[in-house]
Each structure stands twice: as structure tokens, then as C-alpha cells.
Amino acid sequence: MRPRLALVPGEPAGVGPELCVRLAQQAQPAELVAYADPDTLRAAARALRLPLELCEPGQAAGPGRLALVPVPQAAPVRFGEPDPANARAVITALERAGAACLAGEYQGLVTGPVHKASINAGGIPYTGTTELLAGQAGTPVVMMLARPGLRVALATTHLPLRAVADAITRESLEQTLRILHAALVRDFGLGQPRIAVLGLNPHAGEDGHLGREEIEVIAPVLTALRAEGMSLEGPLPADTAFLPARLEHCDAVLAMYHDQGLPVLKHGGFEHAVNISLGLPYPRVAVDHGTALTLAGRGLADPSSMLAAVALCARLGARKLAA
Structure with missing residues (x-):
């Protein structure tokens, strides 16, 4: 069985949404279900001039299709310009995906880069996704970064x-x-x-x-x-x-x-490095780079770290399934 992974793009105005669009263009080692605003993903696809069809979980198959659990934003996205009004949507996507992993709906979680300053400016105290997921799971967590x-x-x-x-x-x-x-x-x-x-x-x-x-x-x-x-x-x-x-x-x-x-x-090996949260009841792997606001919406972001994060999370998820 292929593992099933939740996918959270992170900061809407950063490169996370377009990296998710790029993931949808090719076969992946796991079934991916994104937790994101559909309009933001479509805007990223238009900016990259790539096809994107959003569908219900369990229905995605073939290039250009991505399963989605909608998490609406308060304000339309402007790539390169984080809006604190969307901070709640960023946190909600992480919390809902994490809760689904805890409930056994997924064998792992892949996360894109977030913008800490924008989240805090939106009135949400936030130090990092590792700490957020650890608090949600009620377990101590260790951050480990890895590259080949x-x-x-x-x-x-x-x-x-x-x-x-x-x-x-x-x-x-x-x-x-x-x-x-x-x-x-x-x-x-x-x-x-x-x-x-x-x-x-x-x-x-x-x-x-x-x-x-x-x-x-x-x-x-x-x-x-x-x-x-x-x-x-x-x-x-x-x-x-x-x-x-x-x-x-x-x-x-x-x-x-x-x-x-x-x-x-x-x-x-910056391009192939990933961030892993050890100690959670499920594998969580993140990209090891920031939101790259100056590149967002321009099709210039290197997807290597996101691809590496999905590949590693899929391997860890497969081990979880086998166990």
C-alpha cells in the first residue's frame, strides 16, 4: 500500500503553494492531500502556467490533479506580500492536518515554509511548526534536519x-x-x-x-x-x-x-535538506528553506527540498504502514 500524506503549503504569499502545484505535475511515492485555500493554489498554477485540477481526497490521479481539503483564507493572496489576515488560515491548515494524522487518516505530514512574523502580526503567538505540532500531540519533539x-x-x-x-x-x-x-x-x-x-x-x-x-x-x-x-x-x-x-x-x-x-x-546540500520532527506519533517532514518571498509567483523556486520531503515522508510512512 502507498502511504497517504497530508500536505500543507504554509505561507500563502510564499513559494509553498507553487511547490505544491509542481508536486501535482508528476507521480509521487504517496497519495497527497493538500490542506489549503483552493483559490491560492489556482493562482499559483496560473502564475506557473501549469495545469491544476483540484478534487476530493481519494480521487486524484494523473498529472495536474491534486486532492484538496479546503482551508479558506480571509484575504486573496498577493504573492510576495504576506497578509497577517491570513495567519489564522495558515495555523488552521496545520492544526487540521496534524489532527487528521493523529486520528490515523494519514501516515505522515509534509509542510511548506511559514512566515513567523506574519503569523504573530496576525495576533497568533507562534515560534515554529515543530512546537505547534508537539503541543497538539502532547508529546516532546526533537527537531532533526537531514540531507544525504x-x-x-x-x-x-x-x-x-x-x-x-x-x-x-x-x-x-x-x-x-x-x-x-x-x-x-x-x-x-x-x-x-x-x-x-x-x-x-x-x-x-x-x-x-x-x-x-x-x-x-x-x-x-x-x-x-x-x-x-x-x-x-x-x-x-x-x-x-x-x-x-x-x-x-x-x-x-x-x-x-x-x-x-x-x-x-x-x-x-541546502537544496536537498529537509526538516524532520522526531517524537510525534506520525512522521512529519518539512522543507528546509524559508518562504522566499522575492521568488514567489515567478516560477523560480527550486522544488528539490519539497520533493525530498515528500520522498522521505513517504518512506517513513511506508514503514509505519508495515508496522
Whole structure:
């Protein structure tokens, strides 16, 4: 059986709608059902001069057809110009698709890029889709980004840098590593995943001279989890942890904060990188780029990350079906 995936374009004025239109032009490894405003998808298709026929879930077949659950917007879309009036529609699409995944209607969720500033300007407190879906599911979630040859998970996500050190506790780090380890086993089929754990400070603290988080927080957690059988290396200095010779011996890297690990991953393969939420009851994979407002509606956006997100979510969904 082919997995069935929910698809949410994200910010209407960004490139998400046109990426969904491009998905509809070719055969996909899963049945896709979009949660979006139909007029926005049609406008994206006209801008790209591509055919698009929207149909009921279960009826899509063939190039140019896309199944749709309508989520109407408050205002017509103007590509490149986010409208806070449409913030509620963006969040509603995510919430409805997430709820359907929790109810077992889909085996996974693929999401396009959102515009955080526009959502907050619309009066909806919002830090990220990962956090939104975690709150809806009532479960802790770990963000992991991946491209061919590298997976990078995050101990903290969308925090100001000055708040990062306080957010990394023994309890939170242990929880993150357990979620990461379990997902690598369950979702990626790794029997004994090898995880490289970065330090927080330069040179991993330099034996306490540049910070004591490695000594007082990170190392004790790694020691305890190694005793349970986990394969963990670290805490490692971040400036040498991504050397190719070191990466050959690990299945994932755990970075302590957002910009410690993600610039390396994106530099080495931005077009094919995706964002995965680990710990949800269903697979969720997102594009690893922003709304690209300057490209929206012009047919210039590279669909590679969206195609990679669908392909990975389909594989994870197929494993879920098989289980």
C-alpha cells in the first residue's frame, strides 16, 4: 500500500503553494492531500502556467490533479506580500492536518515554509511548526534536519542565544537523546545508532576554562546513557565534529543550538535538506528553506527540498504502514 500524506503549503504569499502545484505535475511515492485555500493554489498554477485540477481526497490521479481539503483564507493572496489576515488560515491548515494524522487518516505530514512574523502580526503567538505540532500531540519533539550523508538534531530550537545555556539541563538533554535514539531505530531502521554529541562552548569547554556545561551537564548524561547501551561520542568541539573522517563513524549529530549545526548541514546540500520532527506519533517532514518571498509567483523556486520531503515522508510512512 502507498502511504497517504497530508500536505500543507504554509505561507500563502510564499513559494509553498507553487511547490505544491509542481508536486501535482508528476507521480509521487504517496497519495497527497493538500490542506489549503483552493483559490491560492489556482493562482499559483496560473502564475506557473501549469495545469491544476483540484478534487476530493481519494480521487486524484494523473498529472495536474491534486486532492484538496479546503482551508479558506480571509484575504486573496498577493504573492510576495504576506497578509497577517491570513495567519489564522495558515495555523488552521496545520492544526487540521496534524489532527487528521493523529486520528490515523494519514501516515505522515509534509509542510511548506511559514512566515513567523506574519503569523504573530496576525495576533497568533507562534515560534515554529515543530512546537505547534508537539503541543497538539502532547508529546516532546526533537527537531532533526537531514540531507544525504548527514543528520543533525537539535537540543534546543528557536531560542535567543542568551537563553540556550539555561535551557540545556540534564533532564532535557536526556529526553532529547532518548527521542533521537528511538527515532533512529524505529523510523530509520538503525539497529545501534551512533550519535555524536557536541559541546556547548568553544573547544567543548576546554576542561572547564571556557564554560562548565560540558562537565556538569552534558558528560554526566552521556555517561549514564552509555551505561544503558547507547553509542554516544562526546561532548565534542563543534569546530572539528563535522570533519568528514569523523562523520564516517556516526549516524547523527546532536547540536546544542540551532546555528551550531545547521549552517554546516545547509552549506553541504541546502537544496536537498529537509526538516524532520522526531517524537510525534506520525512522521512529519518539512522543507528546509524559508518562504522566499522575492521568488514567489515567478516560477523560480527550486522544488528539490519539497520533493525530498515528500520522498522521505513517504518512506517513513511506508514503514509505519508495515508496522
